[in-house]
Amino acid sequence: MTGNNPSFTTIPILDYSLATSPTTKPQFLASLRHALVHVGFFYLINAPVASAVRDELIHQTTAIFDLPREKKLAIEMVNSKHFLGYSRLGAETTARRTDHREQFDFATELPPPGPDDPLYRNIRGPNQWPDESAIPGFRTAVEAYLSETQPLAEAFRGLICEALDMAPTALDGFFEHPIQQKLKLIKYPAPTRASEAQGVGAHKDSEFLTFLLQATPHTGLEVQNKAGEWIPAPPLPESLVVNIGRALEAITGGVCTATTHRVSLAAQNFLDEHNTDLGPRFSIPVFQGMSLDLSAEEISLAIPAHIRALVGDEQARSDAEATFNRIFRGRVGEGTFVHRIMSHQDVGRRWYPEVLEWALAKYEK
Template identity: 70%
Template sequence: MAIQSNCFTAIPLLDYSLTASDKPAFLADLRNALINVGFFYLINAPIAPEIRHGLVKKCKALFDLPLEKKLEIEMVNSKHFLGYSRLGAEITARKQDYREQFDFATELPAPGPEEPLYRNIRGPNQWPDENAIPGFRQSVEAYLGELSPVAENFQLLIAEALDLPSSALKQFFDSPVQQKMKLIKYPPPPSDAESQGVGPHKDSEFLTFLLQATPHHGLEVQNKSGGWVPAPPIEGSLVVNIGRALEAITRGVCTATTHRVNLAPSNYVDADGEPLGPRFSIPVFQGMGLDLAVKDISLEFPEHIKELVGDGKARSDAEATFNEIFRGRTGEGTLIHRIISHQDVGRRWYPELLARALGEYGEQG
């Protein structure tokens, strides 16, 4: 069982196979990670290696396409925030991120005109030309198909770890659950001044399942004293972290922890000083119900769980924490978050909302 600490100095490692062979031990480790850390490595998740390796191979091939092929599915063409983002197009903590990326998600129909604007978060993908990269969609959907039951099982496991009824969290999810995948390429930056791969932030969803696709270091997690704890790749693992929505529905029992990607030159060479090339990363974000509001949250935790939650909170360097996300409906706050992160999409599809958001939260970037 992991050692509990009020100020973690390492990311705990959880073995998914224990959910079958020693569930109490797994739940104890999960409880510590949820309450005290907000991050954990997950090993032995039932995702076929050939599917994982196939996705990584297709990911690298996608970025190798000519720019004109990438621009055929540029995100600015999608009101659903799906598609290609050029290098430096996304903003975090008021600065441009030095990364190039593609966003895909569970294939869903566009909402009807009578539905709330925030339901545009769910919709159809922009897929790359099959002739340019054969089998790409199949590879993405196969990986999401393997990950989906693992992610859904965590709805039960988290409830059990917090000594709630196993079905206690089910009410907070849409059906089907949207899984949003990012395929990210971090080229070696031209200078230290551009070493922000992703600025300090907290994810906004339920859980994030991150596949670190190359051996680069760079992912860092902020502990409660403000220090940065490295989360280097572990072969065959996923890095899982708690999002703001999970923190909200548990009223702070689960902690969403600030993290960043640091593109320092030292993270682009191996132990022998040989260059590693670009860093590739594949996070999948598990979405919660878009219509969820604070008034819908009625979880009652046992006293012994409440006692485990100290008053100490991690100091955050993230400028935009978006507490208002959870004052209305989660979809409203998530849409605001997306248009501030992707202001080109906001200007094209949501100009009034973008202007209001920038006025309220302050200009980003």
């Protein structure tokens, strides 16, 4: 938090049911405004996500990681030019250190781009689905969950606008139709050595919004406040954790804050209050991105002066401007495409070797 406000020491809890009634909606919007401007994270309770759909996805998530190795490798991400599929344990890095996690990436099912479309449009495309006979009902569970989160995300687009005293449709032009949501299924095994304690290193999400389902009771998610302190964000039953990405921070000129966070795999985070082993940690984030074809010339967001004044931090404005320039130099898709190639260099080597060579020369000098 900035200005005359102290750094946050807890993650706020917002009750979505308050947003559905005219009498309580102002209360919800005030809480949302505080979370957007001063924290960047919040728990969302009473979200309109069916518990049966959520629970089935959690069941299928644990099951897919138990598939035989050859079944998982059959849909390895390197086989997909759309950066979708399976990533082996330790295949990704954050802050130049290996993340101790195994994961699957899926997304809203979309056709591949046409032959005349820009290369970056390959970010969007069809999934690699596991063998249905090996894990019956898996695809249905994933698509059912995305069907639940999509209207929630669309509703939040309007709620964010209202919380910032703008028209509910002010952000609509920043998104594609149909939107492709990206979902990760992540397994964090208990580390066996100190070098494996990083589940995900300190980072800020790059997209618009993230809706995170902490699928098991493990602690370990931590959020950094402005004082540099790490604030725990343990699982809250029947909740989602929502956080602001750099794209939302950029287009709002730093009014909405993207907050650094990490996942610690310290040994105590795999034990309950009775010191009983909890087994692997499972996490399911859904990322909401913006239009890949958006460019700086198309950005126009008139945030009221009294809302902009809430930030009170020139450094935040400067950081947001730098992020804005980086994201919107050219098209959004171009920067996102290069970021994906750098994160998944095996995919880059197979499908985009010239872009990977250029990116390595430019960014890893």
